[in-house]
Amino acid sequence: MQEELLQFVLQDVWDLVDLPKGHRAIGTKWIFRNKKDERGIVIKNKARLVEQGYTQEEGIDYEEVFALVARIEAIRLFLAYASFMKFRVYQMDVKSAFLYGRIEEEVYVCQPPGFENPNFPDRVYKLKKALYGLHQAPRAWYDTLSTYLLENGFQRGIIDKTLFIQRKKKDIIIVQIYVDDIIFGSTKDQMCRDFKELMHKIFKMSSMGEITFFLGLQVKQKKDGIFIRQSKYVHDILTKFGFSGSNPASTPMETHKHITADLEGEDVDDHHYSSIIGSLMYLTSSRTDIMFPVCVFARFQVSPKQSHFQAVKRIFRYLKGQPRLGLWYPHDSPFDLAYSDSDLGGANLDRKSTSGGCEFLGARLVSWQCKKQTTVSTSTIEAEYITVASCSSQVLGIQNQMLDYGMTFLHTPILIDNNSSISIVNNPVKQSKTKHIEIRYHFIRDCNEKKLIQVVKVHTSNQFADLFTKAFDVGRFTFLVTSVGMINTE
Numbered sequence: 001m002q003e004e005l006l007q008f009v010l011q012d013v014w015d016l017v018d019l020p021k022g023h024r025a026i027g028t029k030w031i032f033r034n035k036k037d038e039r040g041i042v043i044k045n046k047a048r049l050v051e052q053g054y055t056q057e058e059g060i061d062y063e064e065v066f067a068l069v070a071r072i073e074a075i076r077l078f079l080a081y082a083s084f085m086k087f088r089v090y091q092m093d094v095k096s097a098f099l100y101g102r103i104e105e106e107v108y109v110c111q112p113p114g115f116e117n118p119n120f121p122d123r124v125y126k127l128k129k130a131l132y133g134l135h136q137a138p139r140a141w142y143d144t145l146s147t148y149l150l151e152n153g154f155q156r157g158i159i160d161k162t163l164f165i166q167r168k169k170k171d172i173i174i175v176q177i178y179v180d181d182i183i184f185g186s187t188k189d190q191m192c193r194d195f196k197e198l199m200h201k202i203f204k205m206s207s208m209g210e211i212t213f214f215l216g217l218q219v220k221q222k223k224d225g226i227f228i229r230q231s232k233y234v235h236d237i238l239t240k241f242g243f244s245g246s247n248p249a250s251t252p253m254e255t256h257k258h259i260t261a262d263l264e265g266e267d268v269d270d271h272h273y274s275s276i277i278g279s280l281m282y283l284t285s286s287r288t289d290i291m292f293p294v295c296v297f298a299r300f301q302v303s304p305k306q307s308h309f310q311a312v313k314r315i316f317r318y319l320k321g322q323p324r325l326g327l328w329y330p331h332d333s334p335f336d337l338a339y340s341d342s343d344l345g346g347a348n349l350d351r352k353s354t355s356g357g358c359e360f361l362g363a364r365l366v367s368w369q370c371k372k373q374t375t376v377s378t379s380t381i382e383a384e385y386i387t388v389a390s391c392s393s394q395v396l397g398i399q400n401q402m403l404d405y406g407m408t409f410l411h412t413p414i415l416i417d418n419n420s421s422i423s424i425v426n427n428p429v430k431q432s433k434t435k436h437i438e439i440r441y442h443f444i445r446d447c448n449e450k451k452l453i454q455v456v457k458v459h460t461s462n463q464f465a466d467l468f469t470k471a472f473d474v475g476r477f478t479f480l481v482t483s484v485g486m487i488n489t490e
Contacts, residue, residue, distance in 0.1 A: 011099050014109070014125035016117060025108045025124040026061065027052040028131075049112050051133035061107050067138035070162040070178045072285050073367050075215060076228070076327075077398070078163075078176050080364040081405055082185045083226045083329035089185040089219070090192060091211040094145075095204040097180030101130040101140025138179060145177065152198055157404035159397075165404060166191070172406070183211055217286060218326075220489070227489050229326025230286050234319050237279045241316065248321025249314050253293035253471040257311070265305030273304040276312060283319075286327055288368050289481045290315055292356070292468050295370045328487045333362035335407065338414045339458075339465040340384075340391035352376050353383035356468030357391035358484060359398055365485045367394055370468040384421040388414055389444040391465075392453050399452065411451050415458035425455045 019025055028051055035044040056062055082089045094100075107127045111117060130137035149164045150156060154175070157163035164175040173186035173195060182199075186192045199205050211219045220227040238244045280294045293315055300308045337360040352375070358368040369390065377383035391414055399409045416422065425448050447453045466472070467480040 011096075011129065013099050013129045013131065014127050016111075016120060016123050017108075017126045018122075019108055019124045023106070023108055025110045026055055027110050028112050028133075030113060048132055051109050051131045053133040053135050056135055062105055062135040065135040065139055067142050067179075068161045068177075069138075070160070070176055072215065072217075074160050074162065074401070075176065075178075075183075075217070076366045077361075077401060078174065078183065079219065079226050079228065080329050080361045080366050081174070083331055083364060084333070084335060084362065085185075085187055086331050087185045087187050088192075088221060089183055089211045089226075091181065091183045091208045091214060092196070092199065093206045093208060094180040094182070094199075095206060097145075097203075098130045098132050098134075098137040098141050100203065101137060101142075101144045103127060103130050103134070103136055103140050105136065107134070141180070142177070148202065149175070157401075159400045159404055163404055165406075167406075174405070178215060181214065183214060215285075216282065222489075224332070225328060225330040227326055227328055227487075228286050229324060230283055231324045231326070233283060234323045237283070238316060238320060238323075240279070241276055243313070243316035243320060246313070246317045246320050249317035250321070250474040251472065251477045252290045252315045252318040253296070253311070254314065255471045255473055259296055259308070259311065261300070261303075262305040262307045265307050268304050268306055268309045270301065270304055273309060273312075274301045277301055280312075280315060287319075287325065287486075288327075288358070288365065288467065288484055289322075289325065289477075289486060290318070291368060291370045292354075292470065295372075299372070322488070324488045325481070325486050326488070327365055328485050328489070329364040330362075333364065335361045335402075335409070336412070337362070338391060338395045338412055338453075339463065340388045340414050340416050353386075354469045355383075355387040355390050356465045357387065357394060358465050358468065359391070359394050360485075361398075363485055367398065368468060368484075369394065380418060381420040381424065384416055384418040385424055388416050388421060388425070388455060392444045392447055395453055396447065412453050413456045414453055415456050415463070417458055417460040417463045419457060422455045422457060 028049055031048045031050050033046050033048075034042045035046055036042055079089065108124045109127060109131065110124055111121075117123065127134075130140040134140075146156065146164075154164040154166045157165065162177045164177070166173050168188075168191065171186065171188040171191060173184060173188075173191040175182060175184040175195065184192065184195055186195075196205075196207060210221060213219070216230060216233055218229050218232060220229075235244075238246075277294065277298045280290065281298065284291045284294060293311075297308055297312050297315075338357075339360070340357045353373045355371050355373055356369065358365055360366065371390070373383065373386055375386075377386065395412050395414060399412065402409055425444055444453070444455075448455065460466075464480055464483045467477075467484060471477075472480065
């Protein structure tokens, strides 16, 4: 605690003043926690003074609070690019990052419990910089860090504002920001060393070396590629929900059982059920193999039944048998390709179709989707057309993001297994078959005409996006999981 308060003094965070009339002081409290590594071993005991931000009032104690953070998809894209360029990725952590962010509002806080000034016990602290717990703290920190990087020769990404890039002749260094966690890599080792020195000039950093554990993802950099997994998290949730002793299952979802609302079934605790689904949703950050069943069972969180809970148990049994599966990003693979698919009327409750898609950069799976469509499709053609439109928006997003990396992609192929849908994309005069489809889905025709994407036929047996639209037997399921780049390196 004394070390934490020393940081406040060194960084000139506050001033001890009398509380002005008409103002109020916000309470403070100490938070204690153990920091663990990816193996679950305690590496540090932390004490942090936080402000009770829930008592702040908008317009008085804070104004704008929005702060940019990197999406998990952006992290996968970063690692895919690093794999393609064959450079090492490093990480560092800014100690007490929020204490560097200056605030504009007039905010007063109570003296820390146990460290009141004996000469002025009734005084309060007027904040100059952000304190943990303040609504505006993340925004203030991002503004401070981004300004510093821009002043030192970095350029901010046009699409991803948490990505910072610096180029020197043919070499490049890329930096991705997630609050106070930073990952970076370069085609030249000297640029990485220069970046570390730059950060140490004004920030107190803890250089953590090569990236191993970031946002819950375990990252292993090998000679021939990068492996991403969440095996530690799998172990944690198996233990948390009491499935560590379960018998393994070969697939996460049975193929012969139809999932219904089961209105007559036995109720289960909806809070417990939602907690399970939420934990599994986070696991889909790297586990594409459970994406479809998790999305299906997430639809029953309002009124879950025993039958739904039993079906969810199978996902845990599958994880028990396959805890170490992860995404493999090989070095020797180019950047291209995207897949798209849908399942007509797959949702038994309302007969809506399921859109599934996955986007690759070479053999590296960086994005995937599984979503029930908002309207009931009258034919397979319509369901596929809506899905390929959704997939194209994801492809365009990746194309735009790759511009920040200095790479341009045009005429990206989107592979679907329906010739009629391809015909509708290429031939906009068929209004009789498409006039009832919402206008927002027709933008794919414009993308096709501008040659941003191209819709290509693929045989159903090679449609890897099937993994996100339906359940399969163990043979087909294993083939699809392997095809999208999921392996067990051990």
